[in-house]
Amino acid sequence: MRAESTKSAVRLMLEENVDLFIGSHDSATREALVATIKGKVPYIYTPVYEGGECAFNTYVTADTPEQQIRPSLTWMMKDKGAKSIFMIGDDYVWPRKCNEYAKNLISSNGGKVAAEEYVPFGAPNKFEEIVTRIKSAKPDAVLITLVGADNVNFNRTFAGFGLDKDIARLSLLLEENTLHGVGADSSKNLYSCMSYYENAPSAAAKKFKADYVAKFGDKAPQLGRIGADCYEGVYCAKALVSKAGGTDAKKCMAASEGITFPTASGDVTMHGRHVDKTMFLADCNGTEFNIIKTFADIKSGDECKT
Amino acid sequence: MDPLIVTQAINVLYAVSTLAVLALGLAVIFGLLGVLNIAHGEFIMIGAYCAYITQSNGWPYLAALPLTLVVCGALGAAVEWTMIRPLYRRPFDTLVATWGLSLLLRKIAEAIFGLGFRSLAIPVPGTVQFLGTEYPIYRLILIGVSAVVVTGLVLWYGNSRTGNKIRAMVSNPELAQAQGISVRRLAAGTFIAGTCLAGFGGVMVAPLVPVQPFMGLDYVLRTFFVLIVGGLGSVPGLLSGAAVIGGFDSIVSAATNATNGYFAVLVLSILFLWLRPRGIVARG
Numbered sequence: 395m396r397a398e399s400t401k402s403a404v405r406l407m408l409e410e411n412v413d414l415f416i417g418s419h420d421s422a423t424r425e426a427l428v429a430t431i432k433g434k435v436p437y438i439y440t441p442v443y444e445g446g447e448c449a450f451n452t453y454v455t456a457d458t459p460e461q462q463i464r465p466s467l468t469w470m471m472k473d474k475g476a477k478s479i480f481m482i483g484d485d486y487v488w489p490r491k492c493n494e495y496a497k498n499l500i501s502s503n504g505g506k507v508a509a510e511e512y513v514p515f516g517a518p519n520k521f522e523e524i525v526t527r528i529k530s531a532k533p534d535a536v537l538i539t540l541v542g543a544d545n546v547n548f549n550r551t552f553a554g555f556g557l558d559k560d561i562a563r564l565s566l567l568l569e570e571n572t573l574h575g576v577g578a579d580s581s582k583n584l585y586s587c588m589s590y591y592e593n594a595p596s597a598a599a600k601k602f603k604a605d606y607v608a609k610f611g612d613k614a615p616q617l618g619r620i621g622a623d624c625y626e627g628v629y630c631a632k633a634l635v636s637k638a639g640g641t642d643a644k645k646c647m648a649a650s651e652g653i654t655f656p657t658a659s660g661d662v663t664m665h666g667r668h669v670d671k672t673m674f675l676a677d678c679n680g681t682e683f684n685i686i687k688t689f690a691d692i693k694s695g696d697e698c699k700t
Numbered sequence: 701m702d703p704l705i706v707t708q709a710i711n712v713l714y715a716v717s718t719l720a721v722l723a724l725g726l727a728v729i730f731g732l733l734g735v736l737n738i739a740h741g742e743f744i745m746i747g748a749y750c751a752y753i754t755q756s757n758g759w760p761y762l763a764a765l766p767l768t769l770v771v772c773g774a775l776g777a778a779v780e781w782t783m784i785r786p787l788y789r790r791p792f793d794t795l796v797a798t799w800g801l802s803l804l805l806r807k808i809a810e811a812i813f814g815l816g817f818r819s820l821a822i823p824v825p826g827t828v829q830f831l832g833t834e835y836p837i838y839r840l841i842l843i844g845v846s847a848v849v850v851t852g853l854v855l856w857y858g859n860s861r862t863g864n865k866i867r868a869m870v871s872n873p874e875l876a877q878a879q880g881i882s883v884r885r886l887a888a889g890t891f892i893a894g895t896c897l898a899g900f901g902g903v904m905v906a907p908l909v910p911v912q913p914f915m916g917l918d919y920v921l922r923t924f925f926v927l928i929v930g931g932l933g934s935v936p937g938l939l940s941g942a943a944v945i946g947g948f949d950s951i952v953s954a955a956t957n958a959t960n961g962y963f964a965v966l967v968l969s970i971l972f973l974w975l976r977p978r979g980i981v982a983r984g
Binding site: 485511512513514517518519520521522523524526527529530543546547550551554555556571572574575576577578579580616 | 703704707708711714715816817818819820821822825826827834835836838839908909910912915917918919921922949950953954957958959961962
């Protein structure tokens, strides 16, 4: 995926002279693209990530660990009483950095890390052996930084072995499509925390959904964070370029501070080339998300120079 | 005995037996016909989608089997007639042809079902106390079913008239044809059996994995490794290959972590390709 993305980026810049990139993909691809684009055109990165991206002419509307992990994991440890946490993720930058962040948070809340495991990213992974280890370690909760099919597979295997009865799971990239894959019989005691869900309780989110269905009908693709992030990416680009009066790199960098633009769940403002957000903690109810807590205006925790 | 070790041991058994059944279709086609069917994974995918359709319509899960038989059988027949028949005994040409077929099948599945994950409810949910530990019932059923299928196929192949004819065809097609055995029909039947076995594997694993158009790719590599390591054209070869690949992966994953397990499988396959390319049970 990385090689194809960088090749596409080069072709788009050189042959089609694109003015700007908006990217919704994994962090490994983002790192490759940052190295390829080299700040020649603005690059807006939108889904969820591990924080710390301050490359020149790069703007991030993605959820950060400060926004995703701090509220949800603190809730898990304080309100649900989870003390020992088992961490499982795909082996690349996002899970590793998120787990580093989580480890600090866990120890400052008096908890401990039961284990930290990674599976090869992009390999056809099976999870029976790992689930058996979790069963034997008996943690209070599992922090999941798996993505895509691995996330589905792990959760189904986990519930298949009956571990969902006693052990809570918090997944950092669990949106509507993945939840459909996980299925109703494997989604008990499973939590997710992101800045947008189809059922998000904000007035803006409800309006967004109504407008979406009115425009595209009910056969339109499933709404979720991955997808809605492209919407905010486009509006971010518009706000950026309008204020900067063009796509000149230095002007965009300076203009990015303080721009306000709409997202699927409400308006946000950019500071330090990142975005503060309202986060939602969701419980899985069958194949739907049930928002149980709202954390308003969480700072991104990243301040990049403009 | 420590329940952790017992559970991991059952995991190993589960890994080996499912791998054996999933590789069976490929072993039949590659071992007996010399055809490299890279679209093997896609027939597994088709079986999984047949199971999905069965469940969406509210039919009992076993109804997926005749559905898969019909779909994979018909598709296998069509593929054999158009693509494979001119290319018997030409493994690399069949590899290219079936590679194109696999691209086509994936895109057709995407056009019909979309790229999103489908999940199937497990037909027999829950866990059961087994050897002192709780283990998912459905996986235990699969271990049993795999054993029955492989054993049944072996016995049938060794003792039936059709099995005899196939062995004649495999060792000397011209002589078999001269003996009155319809080699063309037998070869087609063998190919169709291979695709149906792949579909059957798909029905088995569908409730346990995310069902999506590209899922076949996850199985192609492992099942080819099983044949490389075990050796082509024999059931002991298939079983030893499944035991080594599935066993090594599961044992190393259980003892250390998943990355080492995958790494071990790759290293093992490279070593076999290099030092013993005919596999463990090299056919004479």
